[in-house]
Structure formats: C-alpha cells, structure tokens
Amino acid sequence: GIQVEQSPPDLILQEGANSTLRCNFSDSVNNLQWFHQNPWGQLINLFYIPSGTKQNGRLSATTVATERYSLLYISSSQTTDSGVYFCAVSAGYQKVTFGTGTKLQVIP
Amino acid sequence: KAGVTQTPRYLIKTRGQQVTLSCSPISGHRSVSWYQQTPGQGLQFLFEYFSETQRNKGNFPGRFSGRQFSNSRSEMNVSTLELGDSALYLCASSPGQAWDGYTFGSGTRLTVV
Numbered sequence: 431g432i433q434v435e436q437s438p439p440d441l442i443l444q445e446g447a448n449s450t451l452r453c454n455f456s457d458s459v460n461n462l463q464w465f466h467q468n469p470w471g472q473l474i475n476l477f478y479i480p481s482g483t484k485q486n487g488r489l490s491a492t493t494v495a496t497e498r499y500s501l502l503y504i505s506s507s508q509t510t511d512s513g514v515y516f517c518a519v520s521a522g523y524q525k526v527t528f529g530t531g532t533k534l535q536v537i538p
Numbered sequence: 539k540a541g542v543t544q545t546p547r548y549l550i551k552t553r554g555q556q557v558t559l560s561c562s563p564i565s566g567h568r569s570v571s572w573y574q575q576t577p578g579q580g581l582q583f584l585f586e587y588f589s590e591t592q593r594n595k596g597n598f599p600g601r602f603s604g605r606q607f608s609n610s611r612s613e614m615n616v617s618t619l620e621l622g623d624s625a626l627y628l629c630a631s632s633p634g635q636a637w638d639g640y641t642f643g644s645g646t647r648l649t650v651v
Contacts, residue, residue, distance in 0.1 A: 471626055471644065525586065531580065
C-alpha cells in the first residue's frame, strides 16, 4: 500500500511564528487532504488538494503530485492552531492512508 | 446542516463482550468510512461502505465488522473484545465517489477493561 510520511513529528512554535509541515507519499495519488485534530479529538478537514495550491486565511497548502509531496503552511500561528496535523491520501477508490501526523504546540 | 453523528460518545466494556457503534452521515452522503485511532498505531482504516456495499477493507481481524443501511447510516461491531481494542473510533462521510466533503464525526471512545 501507499506509505505516507510526515515531518517534523513534533513542532513547538512561539505565537506569531510561521511554519511548514511536509507530507511525502510513496506512490501516485489522486486524493490528498490535510486535517487538523484539535486537543479534544475532533478532526477538521482543512484542504482537499490532490494538486496545486490553495489558501484559506492564515493556512495554505501546495501539492506537487509529480514529486509526491505536499506542504501545509501556517502563518502567524495562534494557540488555537495547536493539535495534530494529518495528511491523508488515496489512489482511485483504494483505501485511505493517513500519515503519522505532526504534533504542533503553539505557546503564548 | 447536521454533521456526522456518532453514538455513543463513550463506552466501557469488559473483555470478551461485543460492542456496536453507530454513525449517521451528513444528509446526502452515501459513503461512510471507519477508522481506529490509538496512540501507538495512529489512524488506521477499518472499512468503507458505499450504497450498502463494502468498498474497501483495512487489515483488521474478522472480529471487526460493519454494515450500512439504506439510509446510509452505518454500524460497526467488534466481537470478543480485547484490551487492545481500546481506542477512539472515528467515522467519516463523503458525498460518494470522490473525497471532497470528507467529514469526520466526533468519535466514540471505547475502553475495554
């Protein structure tokens, strides 16, 4: 199956700092999403981005499908950004594979 | 519109018992997927149902089963519970063929004692 690696595994930021999270995947995919899991366990869909670039407020994401990676940018981080960020991929109708996540802590 | 609803939110069971979890998708969504999340294994795919048919299955033993009803609601069942089945069980729904609109419920936290 497809392997998904995320880096870094842990990240501590001062409030207001910027960060880049990376997701590498081992095979061609046509579905890729970024999720944020808050400290209460709720998973929120951030971006559906199998290719190209999207922006939503302070968050943006870029997927370069031909090179098998995706990046999530967080600018001007806030304490509410804390939690775990997951990248998830699938090819066609195959099962979805989640990465191991990046645990982000934003400190005031 | 209402989100994905999972019931119950919390559950405590004894080893050897069985358990049934429920997931009601967003209205109009035909695909329901189930995941197990544990600290050690992360988020692992259990199975996906689309229009009452199992479309994909993860690498879990046969003690884990599921089904989907004609109204798209889904249930998953775990028989002969083991301590290692303690986890957060999440379901996600999507409109159907594609991933757009993939939305998770709040999960059911199962503790096996």
